[in-house]
Amino acid sequence: MTHKTWILTDVSDSKWVESLNLSSRDLGLPDGIRWAVTKRTLRGGLQDGVDVVEVDNGDLRLTVLPTRGMGIWKGSYRGLPLGWDAPVRGPVHPRYVNLADREGLGWLQGFDEWIVRCGLQSMGPPGVDRWTGPDGQPRSAPLTLHGRIANLPASFLAITAETQAPYRISVTGQVDESMLFCPRLVLRSTVTTWPGSNRLLIEDQVTNTGGQPSEMQLLYHCNFGPPLLGEGAGFRAPIARVRPRDAYPEQIVRDFQSYGKPEAGRQEEVFFIELLGTAAEKKSLAVLHDARQEKAVGLRFRLSELPFFTLWKNTASERDGYVTGLEPGTSFPNFRSVEREQGRLRVIQPGETAVFTLEVEICDQRAGVSALLDEIRGLQGEQEYQA
Template identity: 50%
Template sequence: MAEAKTWVLTDQATRVWVDSIEIGPDDLGLADEGWSIRKTTLRGGPSDGVDIIEVDNGALSFSVLPTRGMGIWKGAYKGLDLAWNSPVKGPVHPSLIDLQDRGGLGWLAGFNEVVVRCGLDSMGAPGTDVVPNNMGVPSEVALTLHGKIANTPASRVEIQVIPGDPTELVVIGEVHEAGLFCPQYRLLARASTKVGSNSLLIEDEVRNEKAIDAEMELLYHCNFGAPFLEEGARLEVAAREVAPRDARAAEGLQAYETYAGPTVGYVEQAYWYDLLAGKDGKTLAMLRNAAADKGVVLRFDKDELPAFTQWKNTASIADGYVTGLEPATDYPNSKAFERQQGRLMKIGPGETRRATLAIEVLDGAASVAATQGEIANLQQTAERQVHSAPISKYSDL
């Protein structure tokens, strides 16, 4: 078997930066056909200077944004779009994002990806926290919506082709969220797919580079629109417990698993889940369309990502018709509240935490039914408790 081939596209330490490259099977003498990896840099408008790596395995394609924290911008599988119609058009360069804007909601001015990492020092709602300042004195600081990692460019990026049956296509990026007298995290993000497959695998490592303990939060904001989201679409999960985030979410509790069509004036709703997992710790969530012949599935380890949030924003198409499926280390409340609940992930000096997230696209009734059966079997292991109102364990009342 031929050895893996690696191309370094960005390395801040050695001043390497490759403007563009395209690789296919002919370049390596491989028998696989129809796949490619292509790197370019976008020019013009708010996207100016954003690096994009487009991976196509012959059936599934997706675009990685190293300039935006290694997020996944959009993708497609056999004509089914992995995307949503955000009011934000095209990737936005982080230099144009003011995270403090609109009371800490500036993150939304760049929000249009399919998969966005939120964290690492904080994620969730804007708020305040108390941390030691440069003099070691406890001081109040403002934390913005969903943290900084999605607006932090990768300092090192490489692509790999690993020959095999089938060949594996890989994008790896290293992102540092750090500052003097601040937390110091290193995210090593790996996105891969195999030629001809219907799935994308995200494998992340977060290392505490500081010489003292750290608290880390990480949420995968996975966002989908049509053709999976439509009137009558459903979220399928096996859950031990479900609770509305707030009074607004409680209004829609009778239909929390189903989705409305685009609705002018709709106000977002969110629900907290404690998912069930198998004996191996694995769990899954599926968004499927009304006809149950198209779906997108998230698979992850509940030990790594114990919290799950469903975000419903079935607003008009112009205003962003989208749902978010969000596995995470904890729930996207304020960091102070999550600390009170004992859910913040602790990382010792030099320690690493790992998270793996697989995304599968289903394009037929049989595969959707099989996944629904898998979820139903898991649900049989425990009765689901659905709370009629927000509860103090999950929401800061």
């Protein structure tokens, strides 16, 4: 047998394991292979009852939140913090998040993750969506900011560790987003890393378990604050087209790939981007690097799966959330009716499964950062982006 699996949650079997401590030593792996996985439940305050799975591959550490839609709360790589310092002190249990609060902005009450999903039935701003049903009758539904998936707990959770090279460690969870007279969507997510690696891999499957075709949206809200973000930091990607969400001053639009210092009272800026990718597999890459180009994080994904990219810049004061979001998605985070009119909503048929892959690479040396930027220059080629 080349792997071992530990099931920590399975509601179909009334199973829930409160705590677990695993390491490479427990499996008798070679001395050079070192990793550890811990599962525990947080207590006290708004985090009371939140299950966390902490994975340490020797260099990269990350905390998965099965209670919050399998998001990744925090991370670090060789001492480099990954995530941001949010006004919210989480992770916040979904029971304390009222999605309908403040006219549908309640999602922000729990928003402090490094990587959080928006979706699955909708994402983008709140409001009342209106459309025509399959029977020709008008339909409407209130939508809240960025959907429900980040505030739904996993109904299944398992840890898998390989006992042979490459000794990968995986956390798999299943989250159900369904209700009567509405779409039935199921997310099955696997987060994987390897001993001593600077990479993590997110492999998601979204299945329509209902009896009718269903619209679906998915966006990976990947958030970064200091020390990676700071004055002089930069965003780089192979860009075909870019447009601002709102009417910003010309200087802001011209400098959309660079970052200034924290500025109290500054409003968020959002840019919608279409990226270039490899000819064969449509693979693309987006990078955030620090001011000295000595540290960076790269996101790799397929444009056939996540064709639209959003850059979110919130360079307010650090107390108010100095953060930027690199956000590959199935559509832009406009209101759902706008994306429907533009033909960007994905529809999955009954029984169909949509697959999404996001790879995160962290570099803490100049050579690694240079390699990422060279890769972007190669994808960009001689093509200039359209604004």
